[in-house]
Amino acid sequence: MQNINNIYNLVGNVAIITNGDQKLSREIAIGLAKNGVDVVLVGNEFDEMKNIVREVKNLGRKSQTIKCDISRSDNVKNMVKEVLSEFSHIDILINSTRISKKTLLVNMSDKEWDTNISNNLNGVFFCCREVVKVMIKQKRGRIINITSVLAQVGRSGFSHYCVNNAAIVNFGRALALEVGEFGVTVNSLAPPIIFNSDLEGNFVEGGKEKLDKILDRIPLRKVGNFDDVAKSVIFLASNASSMITGIYLNVDGGFLAH
Amino acid sequence: MAKNLFDLKDNVSIVTGGGQGIGKTLAIGLAMQGSDVIIADISFGNALATSKEIENLGRKSKAIKCDVSSSKDVKNMVKSVLDEFNHVDILINCAGISKKSFVIDMEDKDWNEVISINLRGVFLCCREVVKLMIKQKKGRIINITSVMGKVGRLGSAHYSASKAGINALTKALALEVAKYGITVNAIAPCSIDSPLLKPLIEKKLINIDEIIQRNPIGRLGKLEELVGPAIFLASEASSLVTGHILNVDGGFSSGYRVSYKSGEMRIDPDKIKI
Numbered sequence: 001m002q003n004i005n006n007i008y009n010l011v012g013n014v015a016i017i018t019n020g021d022q023k024l025s026r027e028i029a030i031g032l033a034k035n036g037v038d039v040v041l042v043g044n045e046f047d048e049m050k051n052i053v054r055e056v057k058n059l060g061r062k063s064q065t066i067k068c069d070i071s072r073s074d075n076v077k078n079m080v081k082e083v084l085s086e087f088s089h090i091d092i093l094i095n096s097t098r099i100s101k102k103t104l105l106v107n108m109s110d111k112e113w114d115t116n117i118s119n120n121l122n123g124v125f126f127c128c129r130e131v132v133k134v135m136i137k138q139k140r141g142r143i144i145n146i147t148s149v150l151a152q153v154g155r156s157g158f159s160h161y162c163v164n165n166a167a168i169v170n171f172g173r174a175l176a177l178e179v180g181e182f183g184v185t186v187n188s189l190a191p192p193i194i195f196n197s198d199l200e201g202n203f204v205e206g207g208k209e210k211l212d213k214i215l216d217r218i219p220l221r222k223v224g225n226f227d228d229v230a231k232s233v234i235f236l237a238s239n240a241s242s243m244i245t246g247i248y249l250n251v252d253g254g255f256l257a258h
Numbered sequence: 259m260a261k262n263l264f265d266l267k268d269n270v271s272i273v274t275g276g277g278q279g280i281g282k283t284l285a286i287g288l289a290m291q292g293s294d295v296i297i298a299d300i301s302f303g304n305a306l307a308t309s310k311e312i313e314n315l316g317r318k319s320k321a322i323k324c325d326v327s328s329s330k331d332v333k334n335m336v337k338s339v340l341d342e343f344n345h346v347d348i349l350i351n352c353a354g355i356s357k358k359s360f361v362i363d364m365e366d367k368d369w370n371e372v373i374s375i376n377l378r379g380v381f382l383c384c385r386e387v388v389k390l391m392i393k394q395k396k397g398r399i400i401n402i403t404s405v406m407g408k409v410g411r412l413g414s415a416h417y418s419a420s421k422a423g424i425n426a427l428t429k430a431l432a433l434e435v436a437k438y439g440i441t442v443n444a445i446a447p448c449s450i451d452s453p454l455l456k457p458l459i460e461k462k463l464i465n466i467d468e469i470i471q472r473n474p475i476g477r478l479g480k481l482e483e484l485v486g487p488a489i490f491l492a493s494e495a496s497s498l499v500t501g502h503i504l505n506v507d508g509g510f511s512s513g514y515r516v517s518y519k520s521g522e523m524r525i526d527p528d529k530i531k532i
């Protein structure tokens with residue numbers, strides 16, 4: 001057996017991260033950059049993404065941000081063209097979802113439903129379709145969907161979010177079947193249900209008791225760090241995961257093991 | 259960052275079934291990442307051979323003859339490890355056998371043997387090693403299961419039952435020991451070119467073309483492609499992953515696939531325009 005050290009090597013890879021302004025997207029961008037990956041952040045929140053670009057560049061990698069409404073097919077097509085003209089290859093696509101506002105179904109308007117599906121599920125479809133064409137030609141690629149435990153279980157007030165995440169996971173499985181023979185893997189990941197950053201601000205109201213109730217549902221009794229997700233992304237993006245496709249990896253402290 | 263993330267320096271690992279096939283490959287992989295590795299195997303000769311390869315990589319190693327289905331053997335094995343290494347960080351339960359028989363033809367002894375080695379063996383090793391890990395407030399357990407733990411296959415009722423049992427044991431144990439910072443996960447391989455597969459192919463009990471066609475990646479995996487996932491689960495990179503059955507199967511269990519011969523749609527890369 002060859003020395004396996006190189007299986008984690010990502011140097012020279014190019015990654016696109018959608019909804020690139022989010023805190024989790026930032027941590028993933030930094031984690032990838034520390035491993036030698038150039039990062040393109042994509043989404044609507046241009047100013048926030050520019051800050052992250054600066055951080056990635058400080059780590060010595062190339063980075064840029066592209067303003068792109070991923071719910072629009074033409075926007076996504078142009079975005080991919082722009083990435084290719086700058087980088088000539090795309091190795092990793094990270095589809096980040098956005099959390100939905102809590103709304104009971106009986107109160108949900110057509111517009112709220114349509115917008116949620118459009119921004120999340122449709123966005124994943126458009127990005128995957130355009131990027132996977134590039135990856136098939138390259139005969140290599142990694143698509144990683146950052147979804148939620150709510151892809152597998154329900155939650156009151158989040159029917160729109162549950163649908164998005166469940167759909168993205170199974171969409172990923174179907175796509176995995178289509179593109180596997182070209183060296184392209186498609187996987188989804190469920191992050192922790194609570195992060196350290198969630199503990200700031202008005203969470204403090206209700207305080208320790210509220211936190212304990214949440215920790216009771218997490219076997220490892222740990223609040224998540226964004227870094228915990230970034231580590232799994234690095235694994236899935238690398239050659240170490242060459243026989244892994246169509247999975248839904250639980251990075252949730254054991255929440256779904258119940 | 260990547261090297262530190264997956265680094266296993268100062269770790270001590272036990273690999274059951276480390277004398278051949280998947281177990282041997284994983285043991286050597288762990289050693290390459292810096293872990294000292296103890297090889298427990300039914301064949302002392304095989305265990306010793308793997309052990310010597312690990313020492314050649316500059317790691318400490320020990321070969322122990324162990325029948326994982328024997329409570330006494332397992333207890334002695336763990337005691338022997340502790341005498342020399344004083345801690346155990348990683349346990350990979352790989353010892354297992356595969357047999358083929360329809361249920362109506364299955365002898366009692368065939369059922370007993372498969373359940374005993376594959377399932378009871380995992381229970382016994384987990385129980386003895388987890389006692390240590392609880393005291394250490396640290397540990398990683400990785401059970402080698404199979405896609406056959408979730409789906410059936412003709413002639414594999416005992417094998418499937420044993421692997422499904424391993425999956426359930428993995429999750430239950432994960433819940434019990436999570437509070438001590440110990441994670442318990444399983445790797446479910448399929449379509450890996452392993453020694454267990456060869457005799458089944460030779461006896462024409464498995465059709466190799468069918469395996470490749472049903473596997474989205476379109477090829478058999480190499481044994482070493484199990485190393486990356488095992489190291490992921492053994493390392494700091496997976497600190498929030500527990501009770502998880504990680505499929506390393508080329509996409510086999512991700513869905514329903516029909517062979518191209520039967521008319522399945524297929525992408526023609528030459529027709530893709532960018």
